[in-house]
Amino acid sequence: MxxxxxxxxxxxxxxxxxxxxxxxxxxxxxxxxxxxxxxxxxxxxxxxxxxxxxxxxxxxxxxxxxxxxxxxxxxxxxxxxxxxxxxxxxxxxxxxxxxxxxxxxxxxxxxxxxxxxxxxxxxxxxxxxxxxxxxxxxxGETVATLGQRDAVQRIAWALVRLHDRLTQLDLSVDGWVPMPWRQQDLADAMGLSLVHTNKTLARMRAERLAIWQGRRLALPAREMLAELAAVEVEGTQPRPLL
Amino acid sequence: MxxxxxxxxxxxxxxxxxxxxxxxxxxxxxxxxxxxxxxxxxxxxxxxxxxxxxxxxxxxxxxxxxxxxxxxxxxxxxxxxxxxxxxxxxxxxxxxxxxxxxxxxxxxxxxxxxxxxxxxxxxxxxxxxxxxxxxxxxxGETVATLGQRDAVQRIAWALVRLHDRLTQLDLSVDGWVPMPWRQQDLADAMGLSLVHTNKTLARMRAERLAIWQGRRLALPAREMLAELAAVEVEGTQPRPLL
DNA sequence: CGCTTCTTTGACCCTTATCAATGGCTGTGG
DNA sequence: CCACAGCCATTGATAAGGGTCAAAGAAGCG
Structure with a gap:
């Protein structure tokens, strides 16, 4: 149906x-x-x-x-x-x-x-x-990220971008957005090794910047992360569908 | 006019x-x-x-x-x-x-x-x-290049791609295509430092894989370079204009 | 409950960045 | 015609960010 x-x-x-x-x-x-x-x-x-x-x-x-x-x-x-x-x-x-x-x-x-x-x-x-x-x-932004940013910035950039889009889609529940991917996926997206991605995530978790566990993600300090990664502010004009 | x-x-x-x-x-x-x-x-x-x-x-x-x-x-x-x-x-x-x-x-x-x-x-x-x-x-291919390939492969990839497109555009003269960019531009494109780009180019020149001087480029061994970089073969269907 | 998949952690090493100069070419002006 | 400025290419020395290897925990699943 x-x-x-x-x-x-x-x-x-x-x-x-x-x-x-x-x-x-x-x-x-x-x-x-x-x-x-x-x-x-x-x-x-x-x-x-x-x-x-x-x-x-x-x-x-x-x-x-x-x-x-x-x-x-x-x-x-x-x-x-x-x-x-x-x-x-x-x-x-x-x-x-x-x-x-x-x-x-x-x-x-x-x-x-x-x-x-x-x-x-x-x-x-x-x-x-x-x-x-x-x-x-x-x-283009992805290219800039892979070309110019270091591991912490790359991961911060990816998490902020995903978090923002998922939130816009109303998929956020109590500040948690669904994060069904594996660390290996994020690593492959950012051109980093799995090991380094994991260690970087661990550091961010320890600093309470990004908490990703159980297939969900929370960014208690979204602004700080965004600044860290120097994410561009995105115009929030509605995008077309299909 | x-x-x-x-x-x-x-x-x-x-x-x-x-x-x-x-x-x-x-x-x-x-x-x-x-x-x-x-x-x-x-x-x-x-x-x-x-x-x-x-x-x-x-x-x-x-x-x-x-x-x-x-x-x-x-x-x-x-x-x-x-x-x-x-x-x-x-x-x-x-x-x-x-x-x-x-x-x-x-x-x-x-x-x-x-x-x-x-x-x-x-x-x-x-x-x-x-x-x-x-x-x-x-x-997308660029993202894959920055994310997965090392310096030699990145540069080989970029040179082959540029060489192929310029050749298709009939800008090739005696095997030389125009290459008006600076090494800094290529470095910034591939997410490498200028110094490392320069050294890599020097090595490729020594091995007679790619000769870039005087704002022109020749690839005496285009095939070898392409294989080195694992460049995807591209369908040669005509692309639209405007 | 055992198997598989994913995450986590430690040790070591290599590719590439950074720093610092020198060399070369081109254009401009004295 | 030479000197100087500016830009770009080149090269050597050193350092660090991140890769690779290896192995042990967790966690989902039939």
Missing amino acids: TTPCHACPLRQNPAFEDFTPQELAFMERFKIGELTIEPGRTILMQGAQSPQFYTVLRGQGLRAKTLEDGRRQVISFVLPGDLVGLQAMVMREMQHSVEASTEVTLCVFDRAGLWDLFSSQPQRAYSLTWLSAVEENFL | TTPCHACPLRQNPAFEDFTPQELAFMERFKIGELTIEPGRTILMQGAQSPQFYTVLRGQGLRAKTLEDGRRQVISFVLPGDLVGLQAMVMREMQHSVEASTEVTLCVFDRAGLWDLFSSQPQRAYSLTWLSAVEENFL
């Missing part, structure tokens, strides 16, 4: 732009189904082609690239509202994998419908480009 | 998709002028808003982010055909600067025309999204 777009829990969130009734009607037609993936499973495999693309309705995951020699780089963490698989639409195939870290529910759209979207729904097409640009911008 | 789109030197290049006559006509109207920037000057400043955006017609530059404490991260190198300033369109403002490394000529487009593009030229809008996705993909 799928969630109809008019009842989409994401659209209720002020962090996302609202739809006009026409857009809503279009999306209801455009969405061809829902897909649920178990935690730990792969949503899209690096190198795969896909006749569909997705939007995350519920759950969390990550994008990762595997290099030839087996090393893994986590490109970004995937949260509700994120687009998944646009890559496979315009490039021949996915250049990275997407994995589910919790159970993930995806809205499914057909590749064939994309042309329809561009020709009949310019506003939706613009939103798509917007989302792509937002992601590009975020990756 | 500006270059009319029908005589655009980039479109002649098979690396780029061709236009239909209608698209061509639209672009001629959409392009409101040309802008030439001297080497060393800033095209767009981090934090700036811009009523226009650009496409690079000639010349080379770079995108860079400056952190609060003055450290600089080069996000990517900018070559002909690249889009510049889309960021400022959809986000409030530029999150990075764009600098000219040589004299750069830009095609200028008006922000106001963008809506027109989306509503009347779905194919162009799709191309815009495509370009954005290509850039996103490239940044």
